Amino acid sequence: MMGSTGTGERSTSALLLGRDKEVQEITARLLEPGLRGAVIIGAGGMGKSALADHVLERLDGIVSASFIHGSPVLSRMPYGVLSPYLEAAGPEDMESPLAVLRTIRRYFRRLTETGSPQPLLVIDDAQYLDEASCHILTQLAMSGELRLLVLTRPRAHHIHELLSLARDGLLARIDLGPLSAEAVHEVCQGVLGGPVLRATSALLGAASGGNPQFLKALLAQSRRHGQLAEGNGAWFLRSEPDGMDASVVDLVKGQLASRTPAEREVLETLALAQLLPRSVLSAVSGPAPVHALLADGALQPGTGRAELLGLPQPLHAEVIRSLVPAVRSAALRARVLSALDSEQARGATFPADDAGWLRRMEWGLDCGDTVTDEELVRAARMANDAARPALAVRFGAAVRSDRHLLSARVETASASVQAGDLARGHVLLEGILEPGQPTLAADQETLERAVLATAHLYFRSGKSGAEMTDLADAWCAASEELSARNGGSGELPEGAAAGVELLRTMALMVDGNYPAALARLTGPAVHRMPADSGADPRWAVAFHCLLAELLVSSGGISSALEHSGAALEFIGRHGGALNAACGGALVRHAQGLLHGGRFADLEQLLEAVLEGPAHHLITYGGTMGVFEGAVEIHQGRLREGLERLHPAVEALRVSDPQMLLPYALGLAGYASTVVGDQNQTARYAKELRSLSCSGPRPQWLVGQAYAAAALVSSESDGSVQQLAEIAEQARAEGFLAAEMDILELCLAVGDLRQAPRMLEVSAACEGGAAQALHAYAGAITSGSPDRMVAAADEAVRHRKYLIAVESIGHAIRFYGEHGNLRRQRALIQQLRRRRGELAGVTVSYLSPSLHLVRLTRREHEIVELLLSGASTKDVAAHFTLSQRTVEGHVYRIYVKLGISRRADLEAAYLALEPGASSSARH
CATH class of the missing domain: 1.10.10.10 (Winged helix-like DNA-binding domain superfamily/Winged helix DNA-binding domain)
Structure with missing residues (x-):
């Protein structure tokens, strides 16, 4: 096989995802005068060949590439891989290493003499080189006559001589490790052609070990098998990938x-x-x-x-x-x-x-070995606790003895509810716990697990608080009856008593009565609550999770985070059955961090969750995706937030254990409006209207508020009034944190009448977000431009960039109305910088107060002419105006845009007027 003398004869990758840094490094090292080339070391499938192809594309015309390919067969033949360059050698030459070296030198010298670029020899699968060929190549590199690009796997025992050049500094060594998490996400989005749920790319990255070949194979087979699903252009995993690509x-x-x-x-x-x-x-x-x-x-x-x-x-x-x-x-x-x-x-x-x-x-x-029914039931319980429902079903189905069948049935029901098959879960749980009837359970553990599965089913099915209370009463009676049946006192066991109390608290929360639920957990009955380290850890975790959710709703962020942190600490210390509660505890902790404005801590939490087990990422991937989007949106990065929310919404349709879909739809609809995607807004709003009230009541109200805010631009008066009514509803129901979120939206769409109430609410809530909103509301109420600028600084300190922009916008309006153009221009410059932090969001939608710095129709026309290359003289002729008049218009345009030279006109104009006509862009 003859070696080619150019990159055109070798197939190249049109797009190398996730390896930009390596491409740049290898390209630079191959051109470095003091080096003889580079060696790329990586396991099979790491993309060495594709990387080399991409590098050669960039070096086309600079080097003339030739290729040799190692193989196990050729490794048994001295100089076998070099045969394409040894056609001029006779049989006697093959006995002499020096003769072989001279023949190859002549081959490449002829290439140089014909005017070809600098020769580069690419050695693929170098781990299969024979020692004789390795020696020749080492000599060529050391002499400087030929540059090498060596591609090899780590286990390469026969090419130590060649690799020693890297140790001696003659070859640059690049160890090609697994793709980073960001690179894996980039590959997934590049291959699938749309936004991908971060939990999905994290799972695929873990399953593939960051190996690009494995990753692309997983993507292909997951699509074929229907495990990788697409909804409205976004991608997510419905289940763990299985099956192997050839x-x-x-x-x-x-x-x-x-x-x-x-x-x-x-x-x-x-x-x-x-x-x-x-x-x-x-x-x-x-x-x-x-x-x-x-x-x-x-x-x-x-x-x-x-x-x-x-x-x-x-x-x-x-x-x-x-x-x-x-x-x-x-x-x-x-x-x-x-x-x-x-x-x-x-x-x-x-x-x-x-x-x-x-x-x-x-x-x-x-x-096919014999596994005892006791072990199978234990295994089914462990699988459910680890959120592996398919495995729990398999273990439960293998149970045979009558004595253990009911326990297995409970675990199968629990697994069905976890997997979202609520109908099957309902059928399996029927008859186990009926009011007024003896329980079918033979022990307290089976009874308890049946109750927990039923409570989970009720929550996912949207059952009322009264039905949850009936379940608590039935549990209480059944537990007492079971105690007497098994020779006990017939009294309610201590653990069951705590569980019943928590279930009754949950019933109040399901009905939206959070103040009563909070009073129950912190009132006289608190002595029955397992809060300390000596209590049953299952009920301790549930207690801390419920209390954290209630405290967040009332604005007590610091206390809420203490309780959610305690729940996570219990889970980390005890593990086992507590792992089933990990998702709920993480959600409560994330809610506290989000409402408290602790965005950096929340981002770290979400990154840590992405390193969790695969089954957890499937179940809670959409839930965590909602928080990923929310933390971006709360900081003003609406485009990034919408990119995270889009696949999260689709994933929640399949797995929504915390019932966050209504909140996610409202948030996504609002973000779509702000970034100008009205089609998405209409789609999200339509779906949200079709949903009944479900999930946590505070999140439902906030989701409705986001949906109303999304429609302000098209239904101004009605939607603004609806927002105010939702805020009043949250206030009446005692949801202080939700009311603060809704009031923030009221201010964002221009309803400044809500500023005094925001001042009260933000003072009663804890956290950096509340501090930023308090300063903002105070500035609006005072009407002081200095306080508005100070409020903007406070908002930036807490990463509330939208509030910073709003504050500056109000100050700009004030100075404009009072003729202080110098101060107005300085603030417009600040505003432009803040817009960079917001990734070009149309701030004029967010604040009607900014309309005063928008351009008139005539000014738009002048800008379009200037951007098309016209001079002020040309503009004057076009409008039949004097050149001096046009120059006055241009001056006022520059003032409004906060610029002083024509070179900045296009960027400033498009930042202020994102909807400008395309003619202004060319």
Whole structure:
């Protein structure tokens, strides 16, 4: 095969996503005079070849690229990979390394003599080079006659001589690691051609290990299998990806083939078991292969668990599991269980490993082994607590004995509710807990789990508070009856008493009666509430979560964050069954941070959530996407917020455990209006009108307020009045934080009559956002331009950039009305800078007070002529005016736009008038 002498004969990637930094670095290093080229080291599928293609596109005309390709077959033939450049060599020359070197030198010198650009030899799959070829290439590079671009995998035992050039500083070394989270998101959006839920790209990034080839294969197969769904142009995962793309299977097979039999056995064992203590793995397969794989990076310790080992690449594990025959899988499982028993018999203790235990239970079912019904029920409960409903259903379906069937049925019902199949959950729970009837449950644990599943079902179904109260009463009676039936006192157990009390509090919240619910949790009955560390952690978490939500609604942000933080601390300390409450606790904590204006803390929380388990990202991905959008919008970055909200809304249609869809629709509709996307506004508003009141009452009211604000531009009077009425409704129902959000919208659409009430509400609420709004309302009430400017500074300090713009806008109006053009011009400059922070949002929509600095029709016409290249003399002739008159118009235009030279005209004009005609842009 002859090597090509230009980049045109090699297929190149039209678009290399997620590797811009590497492309720039490699391009620069290949042109660096003191270097002989570069070596790119990365595992299979990391995109080395695509990266090289992209670099060569950028260097087209600067270098003349030729190519050689290593392979396992050619590696057994001395100089086999160099044969395209050795056609002039005779048989006797092939016996002499010097003769081979001279022949290749002549080949590339001829290229140079014909006027071709500087030669560059690209060596793909260099890990397969034979030592003889490696020596020749090393000599060529050292002499400076030829530049090299070496692409190799980390395991490259036969090219140490070539790689030594990187250690000596002659070759630049670029280690191609996994794609970053941002790069993975960029690839997903580039491949799918639309906005992607951040939780989805995070899950795909974790599943692929950041490997670009695996990532694109996952995207393709997830689309084929219907797991990756598209709604209104946005993408999200409905369920975890399964199935393997052929390209990934082939790659993993190739990597397994390069391992020793003992190393393959270790990889197979860990793929099947998921996590194992190192001592157990060594007992199964021997310590030598375990040590070798650890040194090679093919194994990694579990997070925070130094003794537990797993595979770093989840997709590898899935592929390897599919390649292990059933008989061999059963034999490996038997050896693993025997080794675990032996280690424990010797007194060895291992870190808690719920995920590993669940995987071993599932492995047992895969192998057809006998798993006891007690273990199956325990496994189903653990799977539900870990938010893995499909696995819980599988374990529940395997239970056979009558004694455990009801417990399995409860877990299957709970899994169905988690997965959104409310109808099936209702059918499975029927008859277990009926008012006035003995409970079918045989123990308190099964009864409790049935009640919790039913409460979850009621919440998701929009049941009333009265029905929730009836459930609490039925639980109380059934628990007392069960206690007497099992030889107890017949009194309500302490844990059940706390649960019943919390359920009755939830009933009040479902009906929107938050003040009564707050009084219940903080009143005389509080001694029954499990708040301290000695209480049952399940009810302690529920207590702290409910209290956090109630305190946020009343404006007590600091106390709310203490309680939501305590809930998260309980979950982190105890784990197990508490993991089921993690999503709810995170939502309460996020609500507190958002309403408190602690945007940086909220952004960190959301980033941490993206590192969570896959099943959590599926269930709560849309919920967290709403907060990702909300935190952007609250800071004035409406376009970015809308980009996050769009896929979040679509994901909530499939999984909405906290019932946030109405709030998300209102918020998205409002953001669409502000950025000028009226089609999206109409779509979101129509859907919101079709929904009945559901979910937390404060979020419902705020969602309705956002929807009303979105319609202000088209239904000004009616929508403004509706906003004021919703604010009054929130006030009447005791939702102080919601009222503050709604009043902020009232001020944004120009209803300044609400400023005095905002002054009161913001004074009663805690947090930076309330402080910024308090300063703003005070400035509006006072009418002082100095206070307006100070309020803008306060808003910037708390990252409330929309409020900053509004404040400056009011000051601009004041100075304009009083003829202080110098001060007005200075503030217009400030306003333009703030608009940069808002990414070009049409601020004139947000504040009618800014209309006074907008241009007249004649001024628009003059600007369009100036931007088309006309001089003031040309403009004067066009309008039959004197040139002096036109110059006066131009001066006033510059004052309004806050500029002093023509070069800034286009940017300033489009910033002030985003809806300007296209002729003004060209």
